[in-house]
Amino acid sequence: MSQKDEFFKYITDGYSPKGDAIIMGAAMLDGETLTNAHVKIPLKTMNRHGLIAGATGTGKTKTLQIIAEQLSQQGVPTLLMDIKGDLSGIAAESPGHEKIDERHEKIGLYFKKRKSPVEIMTISEQDGIKMRATVSEFGPVLLSRILDVTETQAGIISVVFKYCDDNKLPLLDLDDLKKVLQYATGAGKEEFQKEYGRISTSSTGAILRKLIELEQQGAQRFFGERSFDVKDLVRKDRDGNGYVNVIRLTDIQDRPKLFSTFMLSLLAEIYSTFPEQGDSDKPELILFIDEAHLIFDNASKALLSQIESIVKLIRSKGIGLYFVTQNPTDIPEGVLSQLGLKIQxxxxxxxxxxxxxxxxxxxxxxxxxxxxTAEILTSLGIGEALISALDEKGRPSPLAATLLRAPESRMDVLSDRELSDLIADSELTDKYNEEIDRESAEEILQKKIEEANEEEIKEKAAKEKAKARKSSTSRTSTRQNPILKVLTSASFIRGVMGILGKALK
Structure with missing residues (x-):
């Protein structure tokens, strides 16, 4: 048997799942593409997480697109972080091209033009379905880790959340949280000290500065109502295709704090909401995190620990996380070790x-x-990649240099008009884009402070009035008739007594 035949058997044996699979392309050896030596990823292992890495311009985004559209066809919804703004084209059919036909002929796959059902979402000023979360839903632990506060400051944040729970104060946005912090060391100082202990103004001041820093990155638009229900991420269309949810993040590349805040909030909400699934034939939801280094750059140890924990635990919920970045070294080792599929x-x-x-x-x-391996990493062309996956028993598949198939959807962005129409036609737009500003902690505490001030003013006025009345009474009692004053004076009495004394003699 020739080396080529041995390799063909090596690949086909290693990539022959019994169930449904994602077909990535055909294996290559010594620059030759082996038609029908298809590299397949078992659908049931897609929740084991993955990595898509490579230098700029090598085809990472198109690889992400290939996987997302095939998952959709298998009924698996996805969530795509579109930081560069080039993923919306998945909502339109590919126009086709003779080079695409040539590539697919080499691979041994028929090329079909298809589009996927897509929802366009946003957490910033951009158009799309608004994804929000309340501060209360975010929770004190996660918020403390995002803000990178001290242990003492984290304790104060926990006390603030407890106070709001005890007093039924809705903690919806950052203004609510700031107001409670100011109240704790201001008008409500005695109330807090009596119920929860003394709170330092220097600590609340430090927390407020951290919140302002978060606000400056645009977090004010993310925190609030209506809260996004993560169950809306796992919808399917009438034909059973999973929705591809594209989050437009092109305007937050220079705001990593907002990006990591959003990501951790979303993952925490998914983990707490979705039921345990264990090993099943296909995942519940797959998330692709483009420019993943934005999450890990400048992240505190506590934050990295939180991310690592979520990556380890969320798999049991049927959720797969795929990190897209330039180099695997961008990903912390603790996270990298959890990634079953690697596309380099x-x-x-x-x-x-x-x-x-x-x-x-x-x-x-x-x-x-x-x-x-080290040599081939520098010689791969655009649309080629090294792939190592897991088989259905969780064992590493053979390493395969792969000529990747082309996306069946458009490899270009939608026009502004197409985007607007897509957003307008979504049934989620009316649900989440309505502006809601109900009474929350800020308004309730402000009213409480104003009432307390009014009561203080009334009490002060009453005291002033009583004092004035007392002063008036005192003046009246001492203001005697001049004649009476003379008659009752000591000198007059002594004179009268003297006269009476002489008369008696």
């Missing part, structure tokens, strides 16, 4: 540091007799 596009070795990074990257993949 080309890396570029321009410097000594780059070459060192490539050697480290090569060590993340299974050893193989067919490739020099």
């Amino acid at each position: 596009h080309a890396l570029r070795a321009f410097t000594a540091k780059d070459r060192k990074a490539i050697k480290l990257t090569a060590q993340n993949y299974p050893e193989t007799d067919y490739y020099n």
Whole structure:
């Protein structure tokens, strides 16, 4: 048997799932594409998380698009973080191209033009279905980790949440939280000290500064009502295709704090909402986090620990997380070790540091007799990638250099008109884009402070009135008739007594 035949058997045996699968493309050896040596990812292992990495311009986004549209066809909804703004085209059919036909002929796959059902969402000023969460839903622990506060400050945040729960104060947005913090060391100082202990103004001041920093990144638009129900992420259309939910994030690339705040809030909500699923034939929901380094850059140890915990636990809910970034080293080792599927596009070795990074990257993949992994990483073309997956028993599949199929949907963005029409036609738009500003902690406490001030003013006025009345009475009692004053004076009495004395003699 020739090396080519051995390799064909090696690939087809390693990538022959018994159930449904995602077909990525065909394996390559020595620059030759082996038609029908298809690299397939078992659908049931897609909740084991994954990584899509590679240098800029090597095709990461299109790989994400390929997986998302195939998942949709299998009835699995997805959530895509569209930071670069180039994923909306999945809502339209591919126009086709002769080069696409040539590629698919090499791979041995028929190319069909298809679009997926898409929802366009946003957490910022951009048009789309608004995704929000209340501060109360976010919770004191997660909020403390996002703000990177001290242990003492985290305790104060927990006390604030407890106070709001005890007093039925809706904690909806950041203004509510700021108002309660100000109240705790201002008008409500005695109330807080009596019920929850003394709260330092320096600590609340530090927390307020952290909240202002978060506000400056646009978090005010994210916190509030109506809260987004994560169950709306797992909808299917009439034909049973899973919805591709695209979150437009092009305007928050320079606001990593907002991005990580949103991501952790979303993952925490999904984890607490979705039931345990265990091993099933297909996942419940797959999330693709593009430009994943934005989450991990400058993240505190507490925050990284929280992310790592969620990645480990959320798989049991049938949720898969896929991180898209330039280099695997962008992902912390604790998270990287949890990723079952790895799709590695080309890396570029321009410097000594780059070459060192490539050697480290090569060590993340299974050893193989067919490739020099470090060498092939720099020679892959656009739309080619090294793939290592898990089989249905959770074992690593053979490493395969793969010529990837083309997306069946448009590889370009929708026009502004197409986006507007898509958003307007969504049944979720009316549900989540209605502006709601009901009475919450800020308004209730402000009213309480104003009532207390009015009562204080009334009490002060009453005291002034009583004091004035007392002063008036005192003046009246001492203001005697001049004649009476003379008659009762000591000198007059002594004179009268003297006269009477002489008369008696």
